[in-house]
Amino acid sequence: MTDKLTLDEIAQRAGVSRTTASRVLNNRPNVRPEVRERVQQVIEETGYSPNPVARSLAIQHTHILGLVLPRRSDTVFTDPYFPVLIQGIAQACNDHEYTLGLFLLQTPEEERKLLPRIAHKGLLDGLIIQVGEIGDQLIARLLEKNVPLVVAGRPAQEIPVSYIDVDNVAGAYQAVSHLIRLGHTRIGTITGALNTTAALDRRTGYEQALREHGLPLEDALVAPGNFNESSGYQAMQQLLPHRPTAIFVASDVMVFGALRALSEAGLRVPEDMALVGYDDLPPAANAAPPLTTVHQPVLRFGEQAVEILLDILENGSVPPRRVILDTELIIRDSCGASQA
Amino acid sequence: MTDKLTLDEIAQRAGVSRTTASRVLNNRPNVRPEVRERVQQVIEETGYSPNPVARSLAIQHTHILGLVLPRRSDTVFTDPYFPVLIQGIAQACNDHEYTLGLFLLQTPEEERKLLPRIAHKGLLDGLIIQVGEIGDQLIARLLEKNVPLVVAGRPAQEIPVSYIDVDNVAGAYQAVSHLIRLGHTRIGTITGALNTTAALDRRTGYEQALREHGLPLEDALVAPGNFNESSGYQAMQQLLPHRPTAIFVASDVMVFGALRALSEAGLRVPEDMALVGYDDLPPAANAAPPLTTVHQPVLRFGEQAVEILLDILENGSVPPRRVILDTELIIRDSCGASQA
DNA sequence: TGCTGTATTGGAAGCGCTTCCAATTCCTAC
DNA sequence: GTAGGAATTGGAAGCGCTTCCAATACAGCA
Structure with missing residues (x-):
């Protein structure tokens, strides 16, 4: 009024x-x-x-940051990972007095339609963009438009862009090493969607752990998932005939699917099958049994992403920033360590 | 460049x-x-x-809509409800060529700090605001600033504001009636946080169903939850000694907690205890057992919210719009209907 | 008391666009 | 060939703020 x-x-x-x-x-x-x-x-x-708009016009920036989440929407809002990421980013934006704009690119047409709005340096001061599938050209395209941006997750191509990621290889390595330490020798894995670097890196960590401990790599023990529940369920069924005694699952959500397959098969966790997951978001601790899982600091990940972006805004984007966050293995019941 | x-x-x-x-x-x-x-x-x-900013200044609106999620952050990003809501809203914003700004008001200080930014008609053309706890003054305050807004969920006070909600009373009524139809007579409920209208309305539907079918209301069969997993777990434990044979749970997330308590107690679902939840978000169908639950059209809810807002932007906010969406009972296994 | 240097002030230009309105051009009909 | 009207064009005034720069006020010093 x-x-x-x-x-x-x-x-x-x-x-x-x-x-x-x-x-x-x-x-x-x-x-x-x-x-x-x-x-x-x-x-x-x-x-x-x-009036913020008038001020923005005069000072030539808006104090608005954009978060863009590309394709794969099925995973995007089915996996608790993203809400937490958003929360971390929103939190950090608040702290730094920035406003957060949200861009969900569900379809290619949407991406095309939204691109100009996102790429124009008028509305958004900078972008945090969740890395997409391998081969996605979005980041490259944005990069050549010269928009300040930081990528959440390791980009597939070797491009001079700033990004933040967790150490997926090390996280998986830790998880699998732990299973080996518990005496398992037939250890399988359910991978994430292999058109993402995160899934690839976690598989690499799995392989590395086996190799370094002198255990053979067996193709039949590697089942492809795609980060959602059903794929965990199916992958588990696929793995069962090959009699692994432990599985490293590339995300907690897929662990839930695996658990379902296991219970249908009349197998108990961890007695008949040890499981280690990845993520450690809220549902993990309350699962039955509570999940042993690789903790990623998702909130901090989000916060740091905006801090890197603000740094770029202030000091320019060269050289590209690279931040790799550590993970931590959280030992609960699903791996059998507590009863071993 | x-x-x-x-x-x-x-x-x-x-x-x-x-x-x-x-x-x-x-x-x-x-x-x-x-x-x-x-x-x-x-x-x-x-x-x-x-340049969108220059254009905005000239035409006096920005084509940016704000989504504000007040307090109770624990629930906000632990319940799959919100991600889906956000998705629906983001989708609709894309369709209508609007940009979505996200505001998470986690602490009172944040609320205070953000209020001017949100309330000023310069940056945001309008607001969708998730209803908060009963007694929350945020909506009233925004209303007196004359910001175009639509509330997601029924506000507690009788104020002349536009809102959209699902028919919580009817949804709960349907669920409980279904349990009665299956022959249950000792039906309990785990409520949501009773400082929200959604929880209150669902409890009302529960009571109404019992009453209309001539069943007694028993205080001991009503256990308070707060929409998160642990509260479902605790509430279930609290209910057990009073020997209900069926429970209406005010959200699927709490069903998971209840399931955990039940399994610890050695009880089987639905054989020993029939359960009906509320929400029907992705995890419900893949639960063990698959959940009978009240489906809310969350995506459509989000879409309609922005459509109402756009209508207000175009035609003014009087009279306040009121939209109540229908729910639908989805029958799966947890209520025992499929085996009865 | 007068002079130089510093702290305060406000006029005016500018950010990049839209839009009112007056000026010009183009048609058509007579 | 000309008058009248419609279609086309561009000048200029905003939108509400920041900021450069010149103008003024005031301080300290000799």
Whole structure:
């Protein structure tokens, strides 16, 4: 209601020029204390707050960051990972007084339609973009438009872009090593969608652990999943005939699917089959049995992503920043360690 | 890189005035076809796209909608409900060429800090705000600032605001009636957080069903939850000694907690205890056993929310719009109907 | 008391677009 | 060939803010 207020009016009411009013509004020096006081008075009385769009136009940035989540929407809102990521990013945006714009690119047409809006340096100061499938050209295209951006997850191509990731290889390596330490020798894995670097890296960690401990790699013990529940279920069924005694599953959601297959087969966890997952989001601790899983610091991941982006905004995008966060193996019941 | 382009330059290159250039940019009439062609040519060659901020300042709206999720963050990103809601809203925003701004108000300070940004009609054209706890004054405060808004969920107070909700009373009523029809007479309920209207309404539906079917209401059979997994677990434990044979649980997430308590107690579902949940989000179908649950059309809910908001933007906020979406009981295994 | 240097102030230009309105051009009909 | 009207064009004034820069006020010093 009192919204037609402009800085001009404030200035008039306080009996100063618009310039001076602007100065006190932005806490700039060179205003006599008494004058400053008077203007502040008026601002408070009227409940004035400056028009962000006008300000943005003048200063040439908006204080808005964009988060873009490409394709694969099935996973995007079925896996608790993304909500938590969003939360971390939103939190950090709040802390730094930025506004967060959300862009879900579900279909190719949407991507095409949204691209100009995302790529234009007018609306968004910068972008956090979740890495997509291998072969996705979105990042490359954005890069050549010169938009400040940081990628969440390791991009497939070797391009000079800033990104943040968790150490997926090491996380998987830890998990599998732990199973080996518990005495397992026939260890399978259910992979994530192999058109993502995260899934690839986790499989690499699995292989590396087996190899370094002198265990053979057996193709039949590697079942492809795609990060959702049903794929975990199917992969588990596929694995069962080959009699593994332990499985490293590339995401907790797939563990739930695996658990379902196991219970249908009348097998118990961890007695008949040890399981280690990946993610450690809220559902993991309350599962039956509670999941041993590789913890990723998703909230911090999100926070850091925006901090990197802000750094780029301030200091330019060269050289590209690279941040790899550590994971931690959380030992609960599903691996059998607690009863071993 | 080619981003310093302004409409002025386009006009110059095409040999017309900025006014005319603007006209072709916005597909307005009164431009000679050949001229229009020429300008379009230049626009394409240069890859020009107009600065959205400048345009916003001129036309006095931004084409940005805000989604604000107040407090109770524990539930917000632990319950799959919200991601799906966000998805529906984002989808609809895309369809209508709006950008979505996300505001998570986790702490009171954040709320205070963000309020001006949210309430100022400069940045956001309108707001979709998730209803908060009963007693929350956020909506009222926003309302008096005259921000166009639509509430997701029924507000507690009787205020003249537009909102969209699902028919929680009817949904719960359906669920409980179904259990009664299956022959149950000792039917308990695990409620949601009773400082929300959704939880209250669902409890009302439960009571109504019992009453109308001549069954007694028994306080001991009503256990308070708060929509998260652990509360379902605890509530179930609390209910067990009173020997219900069926439970209506106010959200699927709490069903998972209940399931955990039941399995620890050595009870089987649905043989020893019939369960009906609420939500029917992806995890429900893959649960063990698959959940009978009240389906809410969350995606459509989100879409409609933005459509209502756009309607308000276009035609004013009086009278307040009220939209109540229907729910549907999805019968799977957890209620025992399939084996009865 | 007068002079130089610093702190305060406000005028005006500019951010990149839209849009009102007056000026010009083009048709058509007479 | 000309008057009248419609279609086309561009000048200029905003939208609400920031900021450069020149102008003014004030301080300290000799």
